[in-house]
Amino acid sequence: MTHCASLAYVQALVLEVGCGVGNSTYPLLESNPALRFTSFDFAATAVEILKQHPQYDSNKIDAFCWDPAVDEIPERLQPGMGEREREIEY
Numbered sequence: 001m002t003h004c005a006s007l008a009y010v011q012a013l014v015l016e017v018g019c020g021v022g023n024s025t026y027p028l029l030e031s032n033p034a035l036r037f038t039s040f041d042f043a044a045t046a047v048e049i050l051k052q053h054p055q056y057d058s059n060k061i062d063a064f065c066w067d068p069a070v071d072e073i074p075e076r077l078q079p080g081m082g083e084r085e086r087e088i089e090y
């Protein structure tokens with residue numbers, strides 16, 4: 001976390017595997033508001049709690065329920081994801 005915080009204001013898209021309720025997401029976003037997150041967890045309740053956080057912003061965090069060990073790769077992670085991100089950015 002300290003290392004990531006040293007990257008303050010570097011623009012990056014973070015693929016957050018096993019985001020839980022956002023206990024890493026929100027501190028990282030606070031340390032660097034330029035970050036964007038694609039965050040998933042197989043625990044639907046955790047994702048819902050993450051999305052209910054007062055700092056949740058769907059323009060910055062794409063959070064969804066997914067278990068890569070079982071489920072197909074969702075469309076939002078297929079090639080072209082960067083295009084979608086650029087659409088959000090501009």
Ligand SMILES: C[S@@+](CC[C@H](N)C(=O)[O-])C[C@H]1O[C@@H](n2cnc3c(N)ncnc32)[C@H](O)[C@@H]1O
Nearest residue numbers: 018019020023024040041042043066067068069
């Ligand atoms: C140690 S917690 C970390 C949560 C969060 N990243 C944090 O920093 O607080 C690990 C998370 O990974 C999730 N997880 C474990 N296996 C998973 C899988 N196969 N697919 C998606 N999420 C998974 C769990 O539900 C849990 O929320």
